[in-house]
Amino acid sequence: MYRHNSPAARFSNRVLLTCAQAGLPQTLDVRPRAAADQPAVIYLYDEIGLWGVTAQDFTQILVSVGPGPIELHINSPGGDVFDGLAIYAALQAHNGPVSVVVDGLAASAASFIALAGDTISMAPNAFLMIHNAWGVVVGNQNDMTETAAVLAKIDAQLASLYAGKTGQTVPAIANMMNAETWFTAQESKEAGFIDSITDASQNKAQMQLKAGMFTKQPTAQQKPKNTLSVPDIAARRRIIQLAEAEV
Numbered sequence: 114m115y116r117h118n119s120p121a122a123r124f125s126n127r128v129l130l131t132c133a134q135a136g137l138p139q140t141l142d143v144r145p146r147a148a149a150d151q152p153a154v155i156y157l158y159d160e161i162g163l164w165g166v167t168a169q170d171f172t173q174i175l176v177s178v179g180p181g182p183i184e185l186h187i188n189s190p191g192g193d194v195f196d197g198l199a200i201y202a203a204l205q206a207h208n209g210p211v212s213v214v215v216d217g218l219a220a221s222a223a224s225f226i227a228l229a230g231d232t233i234s235m236a237p238n239a240f241l242m243i244h245n246a247w248g249v250v251v252g253n254q255n256d257m258t259e260t261a262a263v264l265a266k267i268d269a270q271l272a273s274l275y276a277g278k279t280g281q282t283v284p285a286i287a288n289m290m291n292a293e294t295w296f297t298a299q300e301s302k303e304a305g306f307i308d309s310i311t312d313a314s315q316n317k318a319q320m321q322l323k324a325g326m327f328t329k330q331p332t333a334q335q336k337p338k339n340t341l342s343v344p345d346i347a348a349r350r351r352i353i354q355l356a357e358a359e360v
Contacts, residue, residue: 143156161221213227219241233309246267
């Protein structure tokens with residue numbers, strides 16, 4: 114049986130597992146430009162990484178739309194930090210203005226992908242969440258220490274990225290990450306993560322998470338218990354696939 118044994122897996126598998134439990138429909142969609150001066154619209158409504166949208170998937174979409182304005186809509190619980198950073202870099206390097214709209218949720222890796230926009234807005238009912246990087250490692254004390262050191266570097270890099278957008282200090286951002294901080298649209302604007310809040314009539318998306326996916330997720334974002342939808346079934350299949358890859 115195939116074993117996913119890349120070094121990056123040690124820092125991302127817990128994220129992938131919890132994101133799989135979210136029960137999100139898997140969606141990466143694009144609407145081409147209606148005219149040269151109109152934006153191509155991309156919908157990132159999925160996990161980030163191996164079990165959702167990889168950096169390769171996303172960059173292929175960017176190549177397909179070509180130079181020019183882009184409007185990126187996000188509704189994602191995040192995922193693999195390295196795929197997220199690659200997507201962020203690809204958006205930063207895009208030849209044309211990038212407008213980001215958080216429709217439902219930009220959590221974890223999706224939160225810093227959102228910051229790649231030249232302009233960033235959120236729907237009034239949307240959420241943004243930042244936290245420290247997660248990781249799972251099996252090995253001796255040296256493996257544990259090495260992993261902790263890499264996670265600390267990731268956290269420091271992300272704190273610097275958030276600070277660069279918000280104008281807040283790196284220590285202040287690091288405290289928010291340590292606490293796993295959830296922001297409403299208004300709080301995101303006040304903290305400097307976004308530039309504006311969209312008109313409520315323009316957005317009907319809502320992101321629902323199962324209870325307990327993240328430590329401090331708002332209750333408004335939790336899915337009702339004792340339900341089993343088609344996305345739930347798909348999520349369970351992805352969990353099994355992830356477990357098999359680790360055998």
